[in-house]
Amino acid sequence: MGLIxxxxxxxxxxxxxxxxxxxxxxxxxFFMSIAFLVxxxxxxxxxxxxxxxxxxxxxxxxxxxLEILMxxxxxxxxxxxxxxxxxxxxxxxxMFSKVANVILFFRLDLRLGILYLSLCVAxxxxxxxxxYMGPEYIKYFSDKTIDExxxxxxxxTWIVEFxxxxxxxxxxxxxxxxxxxxxxxxTGLRFGKVDIGRFGEVSERYxxxxxxxxxxxxxxxxxxxxxxxxxxPIVDKKGRAVSWTFNEENVIREFNLNELFQKSKKLNKGRxxxxxxxxxxxxxxxxELDAGADNLEEPLESKKDQ
Numbered sequence: 234m235g236l237i238x239x240x241x242x243x244x245x246x247x248x249x250x251x252x253x254x255x256x257x258x259x260x261x262x263f264f265m266s267i268a269f270l271v272x273x274x275x276x277x278x279x280x281x282x283x284x285x286x287x288x289x290x291x292x293x294x295x296x297x298x299l300e301i302l303m304x305x306x307x308x309x310x311x312x313x314x315x316x317x318x319x320x321x322x323x324x325x326x327x328m329f330s331k332v333a334n335v336i337l338f339f340r341l342d343l344r345l346g347i348l349y350l351s352l353c354v355a356x357x358x359x360x361x362x363x364x365y366m367g368p369e370y371i372k373y374f375s376d377k378t379i380d381e382x383x384x385x386x387x388x389x390t391w392i393v394e395f396x397x398x399x400x401x402x403x404x405x406x407x408x409x410x411x412x413x414x415x416x417x418x419x420t421g422l423r424f425g426k427v428d429i430g431r432f433g434e435v436s437e438r439y440x441x442x443x444x445x446x447x448x449x450x451x452x453x454x455x456x457x458x459x460x461x462x463x464x465x466p467i468v469d470k471k472g473r474a475v476s477w478t479f480n481e482e483n484v485i486r487e488f489n490l491n492e493l494f495q496k497s498k499k500l501n502k503g504r505x506x507x508x509x510x511x512x513x514x515x516x517x518x519x520x521e522l523d524a525g526a527d528n529l530e531e532p533l534e535s536k537k538d539q
Contacts, residue, residue: 256363259323261356266330268349269337273298283341298337305333321405324362362404369411370418372425376432380459382425387458390493391423395441395452397430403451406479410451413481417490421497440468448474455488463488 273279279292286295294302312325331353339346374382374393383391394410396403414424429436429443429450436443439461441452448466452474455463465487466477477483485491 258360258362259327261360262327262331265352265356266327266334269334269341272338272345297340301333301336305329316405320362320408324401324405361399362401364398364404365407365411367408367411368415370414370424371411372423374425374427374435376427376434379425379427379435383456384459389421389423390497391425391456392488393425393427393454393456395427395429395436395439395450395454397443397450398428399430400450402479406451409479409481409484413484413490417494419494419497421499422490422493442472447472448476451479453479453484453488 271278272282273294274292276292282291284291284293284295285297286293309326309329312329313322316322316325335346335350335353338349372382379393383393392413394403394406396406398404410424410426418424427435429439429441433443435441439454441454442449447468449468453465454461465479465484466474468474
């Protein structure tokens, strides 16, 4: 039954998957990932390649090439055990396939290895993974607006993602964070993002390192009244992030989103009660909650609103 459900889900989302995969980044990555396979198996081309097989068949893999390909499969399987999204699974496959291709081409011919490595460098420099552009309920901050927004109303809780566009981990987490914002955003619980790769001052101010060695990207911080309450991943004394998996279940559990959502909904309920009782005779505490309820932005805020 589970297999049937999985197949039905796959075919239901198949048009979206095709649309996602038919982007220049993924098309180019696919052809680069199978470059050695094509070179070794293509008639008219493979006959001109060197081979270490005892039978001299240059159109088939030798034992060392098979060993490298098997090792590639093992590495991809290990890495994908921690992958959360389809982007991460595909990204791991493409990345390690290119690494294996570099090794195989250098082993085959130094000139082919240099050529393929040059193509990989050019690809990394010119072609970036597509950014998530789906529905979301997220406020995008700049270095000039983040402090003001976080401190504007002490009754509003903010969950802010500190990210950089060049980080593959941030790109993989983007649809997860967007989905959480659609499920949990309300008057008293807001979601925000700030690109610390672009706004370096924010990185220093909130002590989130953009160094790849620190592994602090992305970072999620929960703010109440402008004060930091929870941060994931936790940073040790050496400035390195403690390993933490950025999936929906972990975020909901670590940040107590269900509990926060129920408490934050009181802002909306307070507003409704106040409208029904204009004299305000016995809801003094609700008047206080209502003070911060008039500053909501429209949903699906654009990335260009920074």
